[in-house]
Amino acid sequence: MDSTAIIGNIAALLTTTSFLPQAIKTIRTRNTASLSFPMYLLFVTGVTLWLVYGVINEQMPIIVGNFVTLVLAGIILGFMVKGQLTKKL
Amino acid sequence: MDSTAIIGNIAALLTTTSFLPQAIKTIRTRNTASLSFPMYLLFVTGVTLWLVYGVINEQMPIIVGNFVTLVLAGIILGFMVKGQLTKKL
Numbered sequence: 299m300d301s302t303a304i305i306g307n308i309a310a311l312l313t314t315t316s317f318l319p320q321a322i323k324t325i326r327t328r329n330t331a332s333l334s335f336p337m338y339l340l341f342v343t344g345v346t347l348w349l350v351y352g353v354i355n356e357q358m359p360i361i362v363g364n365f366v367t368l369v370l371a372g373i374i375l376g377f378m379v380k381g382q383l384t385k386k387l
Numbered sequence: 388m389d390s391t392a393i394i395g396n397i398a399a400l401l402t403t404t405s406f407l408p409q410a411i412k413t414i415r416t417r418n419t420a421s422l423s424f425p426m427y428l429l430f431v432t433g434v435t436l437w438l439v440y441g442v443i444n445e446q447m448p449i450i451v452g453n454f455v456t457l458v459l460a461g462i463i464l465g466f467m468v469k470g471q472l473t474k475k476l
Contacts, residue, residue, distance in 0.1 A: 306440045312433025320423035329421040334409035344401025351395045 307359070314363045317370035330378045338375040345371060396448070405450045406459035419467045427464040434460060 299307075324330060347355045352360030388396075413419060434457045441449030 302440060302443050305436050308437035309433050309440055312429050312436065314433075316426045316433060318416035319425035319429070323423045323426075324421065327421060332413065332416060332418040332421045334389075334412045336408040337405045338441070340401050340408070343394035344398050344403075344405060347394050347398035347401065351391060351398055354391050354394070 310359060311364045312369070314340045314367050317367055317374070321373045322364045324374050324377050328339065328377065330359050330374075333374065333378060335375075335382070338371060338378060342371050342375050399448060399452045403456050406456055406463070406466060410459045410462045413463050413466050417466065417470070418465075419470045422463065424464075424467050424471070427460060427467060431457065431460050433462050 326334070339365060345364050347362060348364040349368060352358075401416075413422070433437060434453050437449060437453040438457060
C-alpha cells in the first residue's frame with residue numbers, strides 16, 4: 299500500500315470514528331442544545347447518498363465508512379428529534 | 388455526467404455544506420456545551436489528511452470539499468477551544 303493510500307485510509311478512519319465521541323456524549327448527557335439540527339439532517343442525507351454511491355460502485359471502504367458514520371450520526375439526529383418532540387408535549 | 392457521479396457530487400455537497408449551519412449556530416450562540424471536543428479534534432485532523440490526499444492526487448473535488456469543511460469545522464473547534472480557555476481564566 300503506497301503512502302497516499304495510507305493517508306486516505308487514516309483520513310477515512312478519523313472522519314468516520316470522529317462521530318463516536320459525539321454520539322457517546324449525546325447519549326450520556328441527552329443535551330443537544332448546541333447541536334445544529336439542519337447540520338445533522340444535511341449530513342445524514344449526504345452520508346446516505348455516499349452509501350448509495352459506494353454500493354453502486356461496489357467500493358467496500360466507502361460502504362463501510364459511511365455505514366458506520368450513518369449509524370453514529372443517525373443516533374445523534376434521533377436524540378435531537380426526540381428532544382424536539384418532548385419539548386412540544 | 389452519469390447518475391452515479393451526480394449522486395457522488397450531491398453527497399459531497401451535502402456533507403460539506405452541512406457544517407455551515409453548525410458554524411453559524413456556534414458563532415451566534417457561543418454555546419458549545421453539547422458539542423464533543425474529541426469529535427471535532429478527530430474530524431479536523433481527518434479532513435486535513437483528506438486535503439493532503441486530494442493535493443497529492445490532484446483531485447480538485449476532494450481539495451475544494453475538504454477545504455470548505457476544514458474552514459467550517461475549524462471555526463467550530465476554535466470556539467470550543469476559546470470556551471475551554473475562558474472557563475480556566
